[in-house]
Every structure is written in structure tokens, then in C-alpha cells.
Amino acid sequence: MTQNKKITVALAGNPNSGKSTVFNMLTGARQHVGNYPGVTVEKREGVCRYKDTRIDIIDLPGTYSLTAHSTEELVARDYLIDNPPDIVVHVIDASNLERNLFLATQLMELDIKLVLMFNMTDVAESKGLVFDIEQLSLLLEAPIVSGVGSKGIGKTELLDAIIEKADQPFTPRKSKVSYGIDIEKHIAALKEQLDNSFPELNEKYPSRWLALKLLEHDEQIWGLIGDEKIKAQADQSAAAIKKMFGDEADTIIADRRYGFVSGACQETIRTTVEARHDFSDKIDEIVTHRVLGIPIFLTMMFMVFTLTFLLGHYPMEWLEYFFGWSASAIASVWPAETLAPLRSLIIDGMIGGVGEVLVFLPNIILLFAAIAVLEGSGYMARAAFVVDRFMHKIGLHGKSFVPMLIGFGCSIPAIMGTRILENRRNRFTTIMVIPLMSCAARYTIYALIIPAFFSPLWRGPMFFIIYLIGIILAIISAKLLRSTLFKGETTPFVMELPPYRWVTMKAVTMHMWRMGWLYLKKAGTIILLASIIIWFASTYPSAPAEAVEGLSEHQAAQVDIQYSVMGRLGSFIEPAIKPLGFDWRIGTALIGASAAKEVFVSQLGVVFAIGDDTEEGTALREVLQSNYSALTAFCIMIFCLITAPCVATIAVVKQETNSWFWAIFQYAGLTVMAYVVTLVVYQTGSLFI
Amino acid sequence: MNNNESGKFVYLSTIDSGSKVKVVKIDAGKGLNSRLAAMGLIPGSELTLIRNGNTGPFTINIKGVKVALGRAIAHKIQVQAV
Numbered sequence: 001m002t003q004n005k006k007i008t009v010a011l012a013g014n015p016n017s018g019k020s021t022v023f024n025m026l027t028g029a030r031q032h033v034g035n036y037p038g039v040t041v042e043k044r045e046g047v048c049r050y051k052d053t054r055i056d057i058i059d060l061p062g063t064y065s066l067t068a069h070s071t072e073e074l075v076a077r078d079y080l081i082d083n084p085p086d087i088v089v090h091v092i093d094a095s096n097l098e099r100n101l102f103l104a105t106q107l108m109e110l111d112i113k114l115v116l117m118f119n120m121t122d123v124a125e126s127k128g129l130v131f132d133i134e135q136l137s138l139l140l141e142a143p144i145v146s147g148v149g150s151k152g153i154g155k156t157e158l159l160d161a162i163i164e165k166a167d168q169p170f171t172p173r174k175s176k177v178s179y180g181i182d183i184e185k186h187i188a189a190l191k192e193q194l195d196n197s198f199p200e201l202n203e204k205y206p207s208r209w210l211a212l213k214l215l216e217h218d219e220q221i222w223g224l225i226g227d228e229k230i231k232a233q234a235d236q237s238a239a240a241i242k243k244m245f246g247d248e249a250d251t252i253i254a255d256r257r258y259g260f261v262s263g264a265c266q267e268t269i270r271t272t273v274e275a276r277h278d279f280s281d282k283i284d285e286i287v288t289h290r291v292l293g294i295p296i297f298l299t300m301m302f303m304v305f306t307l308t309f310l311l312g313h314y315p316m317e318w319l320e321y322f323f324g325w326s327a328s329a330i331a332s333v334w335p336a337e338t339l340a341p342l343r344s345l346i347i348d349g350m351i352g353g354v355g356e357v358l359v360f361l362p363n364i365i366l367l368f369a370a371i372a373v374l375e376g377s378g379y380m381a382r383a384a385f386v387v388d389r390f391m392h393k394i395g396l397h398g399k400s401f402v403p404m405l406i407g408f409g410c411s412i413p414a415i416m417g418t419r420i421l422e423n424r425r426n427r428f429t430t431i432m433v434i435p436l437m438s439c440a441a442r443y444t445i446y447a448l449i450i451p452a453f454f455s456p457l458w459r460g461p462m463f464f465i466i467y468l469i470g471i472i473l474a475i476i477s478a479k480l481l482r483s484t485l486f487k488g489e490t491t492p493f494v495m496e497l498p499p500y501r502w503v504t505m506k507a508v509t510m511h512m513w514r515m516g517w518l519y520l521k522k523a524g525t526i527i528l529l530a531s532i533i534i535w536f537a538s539t540y541p542s543a544p545a546e547a548v549e550g551l552s553e554h555q556a557a558q559v560d561i562q563y564s565v566m567g568r569l570g571s572f573i574e575p576a577i578k579p580l581g582f583d584w585r586i587g588t589a590l591i592g593a594s595a596a597k598e599v600f601v602s603q604l605g606v607v608f609a610i611g612d613d614t615e616e617g618t619a620l621r622e623v624l625q626s627n628y629s630a631l632t633a634f635c636i637m638i639f640c641l642i643t644a645p646c647v648a649t650i651a652v653v654k655q656e657t658n659s660w661f662w663a664i665f666q667y668a669g670l671t672v673m674a675y676v677v678t679l680v681v682y683q684t685g686s687l688f689i
Numbered sequence: 690m691n692n693n694e695s696g697k698f699v700y701l702s703t704i705d706s707g708s709k710v711k712v713v714k715i716d717a718g719k720g721l722n723s724r725l726a727a728m729g730l731i732p733g734s735e736l737t738l739i740r741n742g743n744t745g746p747f748t749i750n751i752k753g754v755k756v757a758l759g760r761a762i763a764h765k766i767q768v769q770a771v
Contacts, residue, residue, distance in 0.1 A: 063727075064724075064727035064728060065723065065724075065726070065727035067723045067727070069720045069723055069724060070724070095753070096752065096753050096754050098729070098752045098753070099728070099729045099751075099752045099753070099754050102727065102729070103727075216723075217719070247714075247732055248719070248722065250719070250722070250723055250726070251715075251722060251726060251731055251732065254723070254726035254727075254731050255731050255732070255733060258729070258731065258734070280755070281739070281755075284748070284755075288740075288748070290745075381757070384757075385746055385748075385757045388745065388746050388757075388759070389744065389745040389746070392759070398746070492717070492721060492758075492759045492761050492762045493746055493757060493758065493759030493761075493762070494721075494724060494725065494728065494756065494757070494758055494759070494762060495756065495757045496728065496754055496755070496756050496757075497748065497755040497756065497757050498755075499755070
């Protein structure tokens with residue numbers, strides 16, 4: 001087959017316009033997820049082969065506009081200007097044409113070849129909307145394709161339109177948004193100045209667009225132009241416009257754009273049925289109800305968790321079984337005497353370490369499936385709405401609750417999930433407190449300790465108390481951070497409440513696969529590396545032969561670890577952790593836990609010389625019971641709950657905040673907090689017990 | 690110049706759920722103004738207040754889209770009955 005043509009297509013569109021369903025429809029599974037350079041806005045790319053053409057497709061971030069006020073908008077805009085694609089496909093929610101076409105007016109001004117995709121025409125039809133596509137296409141000077149991305153309708157038509165448009169030469173638009181005689185006068189004057197003084201800028205940016213951006217006082221463009229004279233002129237023009245119309249120039253410009261859109265829509269859209277009381281409105285009356293809203297929200301969250309942990313339990317057991325089986329399979333064919341250290345490194349260090357983390361994969365995938373359903377159905381926006389009142393009080397945004405919720409599963413995807421927050425202060429505060437949401441890995445620690453020290457009646461409440469302490473500390477920390485380091489006004493809450501929609505299986509599986517893959521990558525890199533380091537640190541230097549002479553295998557292992565770097569570190573920090581009720585053995589386990597929290601459990605097993613048999617849990621609980629008091633046990637849980645996040649979390653915080661400072665700040669801050677809280681609990685507790 | 694007329698204008702935060710109004714002025718500062726404009730909220734546009742959230746967020750219908758607004762914003766939008 002000959003592939004003689006290659007074109008690039010960028011998908012632009014509003015959030016909730018079904019842009020990702022169109023992207024999925026075009027690319028199928030051939031997708032690549034990355035980041036736009038320098039920012040943590042997700043960049044999705046895919047390839048589509050059609051006829052004799054290879055089409056590279058880039059999914060731009062969903063935006064309502066192309067101003068410089070949000071990262072997403074800047075990213076989309078910069079991408080279109082810096083790497084002009086052959087075609088831009090603007091995905092439009094056909095049932096909300098007017099609002100969606102506002103973005104189209106701005107895309108037109110960028111002088112690019114535009115194809116409009118009227119998506120979700122089935123919804124528009126059910127609303128009784130009828131379009132005169134031909135007429136609209138003439139008015140907007142762009143081919144229009146109708147379809148339904150989630151059902152795969154309109155794929156070939158869209159591809160044909162793309163290919164056809166790509167073959168045509170670019171022709172300047174005949175009709176543009178007209179800003180009216182008075183404003184056009186200012187635009188023309190600025191354009192002339194720009195054409196004369198900045199020919200080099202005009203190669204990259206259309207000069208009419210630049211002139212408009214100057215009138216709007218667009219910060220990015222303002223910074224780009226060094227010449228003060230032209231800026232002064234723009235300021236004067238903007239002031240003149242304000243004086244004439246009574247509103248800021250950018251508001252007037254937006255008004256004219258809407259005017260253009262509604263002019264085009266006026267003649268070409270008909271409503272055949274009178275808008276009835278929307279189905280979505282009915283649901284909203286219940287789920288965002290003043291009194292019922294919160295209980296419904298809590299029930300939903302409870303269901304997500306039950307589902308995640310109940311359903312996840314079985315595949316988790318299979319994975320545990322699988323890793324146990326692979327370890328023993330290797331052990332059985334690899335004699336203990338040959339290359340003993342390498343054998344132990346692979347079996348205990350690598351399979352053990354990575355396996356411990358990978359067993360959570362089913363939980364994580366299920367959690368993301370649940371989130372994809374909540375998000376796709378439209379409930380997530382309502383949940384943010386319901387909790388906004390409370391979140392606002394602690395200086396966060398209604399939307400912050402989503403990543404915090406994910407935090408109960410795992411901090412890593414939770415921190416990546418903070419990308420939905422536009423405001424940096426809100427986002428960073430959320431990132432800082434996410435580790436206080438007790439993750440699934442820490443659950444294993446509580447699951448070991450609670451049954452050992454508390455009567456069955458108290459076990460449930462103890463779990464609850466631990467999680468609650470984490471949440472309370474997160475609230476206090478958020479409040480504290482927002483009134484000190486991240487001081488400033490909370491971003492006002494403006495959010496679209498999209499109509500409720502059925503979620504497609506395809507969208508959910510794609511989301512699950514993407515997040516699962518990110519998690520797998522982490523396990524395969526950072527956690528593998530950490531496991532190897534920990535293995536070395538708890539194996540070397542090994543105890544001298546005479547020290548372990550005559551001891552049983554388990555006792556020898558205990559002596560060995562005392563000699564190792566890990567054991568020595570544990571002993572070294574013992575004086576510091578003594579006031580918390582901890583000894584060197586707990587210290588050693590805590591250091592191990594910094595790689596991954598679950599390591600705490602296996603590490604304790606090693607220091608207490610409990611073998612790797614199936615009864616590990618029970619045996620370890622008995623040893624713990626005879627060595628520590630219930631107060632110490634409680635303090636261990638408190639400390640593990642709060643203390644320094646695991647290595648993978650630190651790495652992801654560094655990646656998402658783009659600075660080591662915040663990663664280290666969080667690490668140190670949480671460690672200090674853990675120490676202080678545990679100290680107070682232990683010392684106060686000691687007075688009474 | 691709006692001063693003598695301002696008696697007719699009220700803030701969105703003070704009107705009743707279900708009212709249909711026209712936006713007269715938005716004083717939310719440059720960044721927020723343009724974000725609101727992108728959602729269709731500009732002077733002259735008509736909206737229906739679906740729910741006055743009192744101390745909580747408000748819901749409006751603007752250009753056929755349901756949008757949630759924080760109370761602080763609702764207090765910066767001047768409207769006029771239509």
C-alpha cells in the first residue's frame with residue numbers, strides 16, 4: 001500500500017462537546033498520551049489512516065475561548081500558532097450551537113483551514129432543532145459535517161471533508177466578524193502599524209488578530225511586543241471604545257462575536273418543538289437539592305468505595321497468588337546456593353517489591369472506571385456543585401474534591417488529577433494535602449495492626465477514626481496553607497453543568513486503560529528502582545558469619561538486618577522516635593515504608609524474623625501484641641497515616657508542580673506534622689495508660 | 690451615566706429563582722469577565738435564574754446551557770427584568 005500523503009489535524013472544541021468521543025472515533029486505540037511541553041495539560045495524539053493518507057490527530061485541550069486567561073486556552077492557542085496543523089476540526093455540540101460557535105469565531109481569525117463537526121446531532125434532534133447546514137456552511141465559510149462521535153456516526157463524512165479541505169489552497173475569508181465601524185477603525189489603524197513595524201510577527205500571527213488581541217489587552221501578546229508606541233496606541237483605542245460603549249473593549253469584542261454567531265444562527269436554525277422541561281432539570285432538582293444533595297453525594301461516594309474494594313478484592317487475590325507463584329516458581333528452579341544474592345534480589349526485592357504495588361492495580365482501575373462513569377454521566381459537575389459551599393470554607397474549590405477522593409485509592413493518580421483545577425494556588429494546596437487522604441497502601445498497615453490490638457467491636461470504628469483523622473488534618477492544613485503560603489482569593493466558581501448523558505462502555509474502558517497504564521509505568525520504573533535500593537539497604541552489609549552461626553534461618557535473617565544499612569538507620573533514629581513509643585524495629589520498617597507504604601508490613605515481618613509463610617499475618621500480629629502496647633500500635637497508625645509520602649508520590653509531585661521545592665516541602669512538612677501529632681498522642685496517652 | 694438608572698438594576702444574587710433577566714453589567718475583573726464571556730455571560734445577554742443558591746452556588750441557564758456560579762460572582766452581575 002502506498003502512503004503518499006500525510007496531514008495533521010487538530011481537534012478544538014468546548015469542554016463537554018464530545019470532543020474526546022470524536023477523537024476516539026477517529027483514532028481508535030492508536031493513541032498516545034503525553035504532556036504539552038512545560039505544562040501539565042494532557043496532550044493526546046493519534047493516527048488515522050484513510051484512503052491513501054496518513055492523518056495525525058492532536059486533541060487540543062477543551063476550551064470555551066482562546067484568551068490568555070487559562071493554561072488550557074494558552075496551550076491550545078500556542079499550539080495552533082506554533083505548529084499550524086493542516087486542518088482544524090472544531091467539534092461542536094449541535095444542541096448548543098450559539099455558545100459553541102463563539103470559539104469558532106476566534107478560530108476563524110487565526111486564518112486556518114477549518115472544518116466544523118456538528119456533534120451529538122441525536123441530542124439536538126431530540127430537542128427539536130433543525131439546521132440548514134448548507135446555509136450555515138456558506139455563512140461560516142467552512143464545511144460542516146454532522147455526526148454522533150460516541151456512536152461512530154459521521155466518521156467517513158468527516159474524513160472526506162478533512163481530505164477535501166486539505167487539498168484546497170487556503171483562501172482568506174470573505175466575511176469576518178464585523179466589530180462595527182468605530183471599532184474596525186481602531187483595528188485598521190493598529191493593523192497598519194503592526195504591518196509596517198513588525199513584519200516578522202506577521203509571518204507567525206495574522207495581523208488583524210494581533211490588533212484585536214492588543215485591544216483586548218491580551219497579556220501574552222502584550223508581552224510579545226516590545227514597542228511602547230503601539231501599546232500606547234492600543235491603550236488609547238481601548239479607552240476610546242470604553243468611553244463610547246460604556247464597557248471594556250474585550251467585553252464589546254466578545255459581544256460582537258456573539259452577534260456574528262447569532263446572526264448566522266437566526267436564519268438557519270429552527271426549533272420544531274417547544275423546549276419542554278428538561279429531563280436533566282428534573283434530576284438536578286433532586287441531586288443538587290439543598291437538603292438531599294449532600295446525603296446523595298455521600299451515598300454515591302460510599303458506593304464508589306464499596307465497589308472499588310469489594311469487586312477489586314478478587315482480582316487482587318489472583319494477582320497476589322500470581323506473584324507468590326512466580327516467586328516460588330523461580331525459587332524452585334533456581335537453587336538457593338547459585339548466585340544467592342541475585343536470586344534474593346529478584347525474588348524478594350523485585351518481584352516482592354513491585355508485586356506489592358501491582359496488586360492494587362485492580363482497585364485503581366475500578367476506581368477510575370467509577371470516576372469515568374461519574375464524570376461522563378455529568379454527575380461529577382453536580383457533586384462539585386454540592387460540596388463547593390464546604391470546600392470554599394477551607395479555601396478550596398468544589399472541583400478539588402475529585403482528586404481528594406481519588407486520594408483514598410492512591411495519591412499518584414490523585415495528584416495527576418489536580419490538573420482539572422485551573423487556579424495554581426488551589427491546585428498546589430490540593431496537591432499538598434492529598435497524601436493525608438489515607439491511600440489503599442496504608443490500609444494494609446491498619447489491616448495488620450487493628451485486629452492485633454483492638455476487640456472486634458472496636459475494629460470498624462478504629463478504621464473510621466484513622467481515616468477521619470486524616471481528613472481533619474487535611475482540612476486544617478488546607479486552611480493553613482491558603483491563609484499563608486497560597487494566600488489569595490479562591491477562584492470563583494464558574495462551571496458548566498452539562499446535561500446528563502449515558503456513558504459508553506468504550507469511553508470508560510479507554511479511561512481505565514489510560515490511567516492503569518500510567519500506574520503500571522510508575523510501578524515498572526520508580527517503584528522497581530526503590531525496591532532494588534531497599535533490598536540492597538536491608539541486605540548489606542551482611543552479618544559476619546560467626547554472628548549467625550548456629551541460628552535458625554529466621555533468627556539469622558533478624559541478625560542480618562540489624563547489620564544492614566536499613567537496620568543501622570533504624571537504630572540510629574531510635575533516640576528520635578523513642579518519645580513516640582517506637583523502637584529501632586519500627587524505625588527500620590518506617591524507613592522501608594518510604595519506598596511504598598505497604599513495605600512497612602513486610603519489613604516488620606523481616607525484623608521480627610517471621611518467615612514468608614502463609615500465616616505471616618497471624619504470627620506477626622501475635623509478636624506485635626507481645627512487644628507493644630495498644631497505644632504504641634495506635635501511634636504507629638497515626639504516624640504512618642500522616643508521614644512522608646512514598647517515593648512515587650514525591651516523584652509525581654515534583655513532576656506536577658515542576659519543582660523539587662514543593663516535593664521536598666511536602667515531604668518535610670508531613671514528616672514534621674506526623675512527628676508532632678504522634679508525640680502529642682503518645683505523651684498524652686501515656687499519662688492515662 | 691448609569692447612576693440615575695441604577696435603581697432599576699439589581700444584582701443577580703438578589704432575584705428570585707425562575708426569573709428571566711437581562712445582564713446589564715458585570716464587574717468581575719478582567720480575567721473573570723472574559724471567562725464569563727466565553728460561557729455566554731456578557732452585557733445584553735438574557736439568562737434564566739434556575740436557582741438562587743442563597744449562601745451556596747447559583748444555577749443559571751444561559752444560551753441553553755446550564756452553568757453553576759459561585760455566590761461571589763452572582764453578586765457582581767447586575768441584571769434587569771425582561
